[in-house]
Amino acid sequence: xxxxxxxRSVLGVLGALLLALAAVFTAGPAQAAxxxxxxxxxxxxxxxxxxxxxQVGASLAAASPGISPAVNTQHxxxxxxxxxxxxxxxxxxxxxxxxxxxxxxxxxxxxYSVSNWLxxxxxYNQQTGNxxxxxxxxxxxxxxxxxxxxxxxxxxxxxxxxSIRNC
Numbered sequence: 001x002x003x004x005x006x007x008r009s010v011l012g013v014l015g016a017l018l019l020a021l022a023a024v025f026t027a028g029p030a031q032a033a034x035x036x037x038x039x040x041x042x043x044x045x046x047x048x049x050x051x052x053x054x055q056v057g058a059s060l061a062a063a064s065p066g067i068s069p070a071v072n073t074q075h076x077x078x079x080x081x082x083x084x085x086x087x088x089x090x091x092x093x094x095x096x097x098x099x100x101x102x103x104x105x106x107x108x109x110x111x112y113s114v115s116n117w118l119x120x121x122x123x124y125n126q127q128t129g130n131x132x133x134x135x136x137x138x139x140x141x142x143x144x145x146x147x148x149x150x151x152x153x154x155x156x157x158x159x160x161x162x163s164i165r166n167c
Contacts, residue, residue, distance in 0.1 A: 065094075
């Protein structure tokens, strides 16, 4: 009887260790550390005006801009304000399905593939530590090298953009 009880205890401990180990490996990529308490506050930005060729109301054939892997997003009306938090590379892309700007917040350091990013928009590099973002075309060529600059608004035509590495 003692051997069965001891075996169950050992199996229970091993099972708990396996679950803890699985949790470590499925947690996902590491994130950049949040800004220190003394860091400057997040800046507020004004979204660009609506594109001149934007249709009022969503088109049935339109597709919402997307990104992979997924990031936090926010919809902002033309001329509306939003915050691009410290440590983020933020991109404003017109969303024809909602007739407003879709703001993408790229925080984790990696390469992101974009889809349905069309027309003129803007980017803001609020990253820290002199991180330089690279914006790539279809063949992997660098279209724009964007050093961290305190989040100054930069206009861009997203038509040729296929991916972004934010650091």
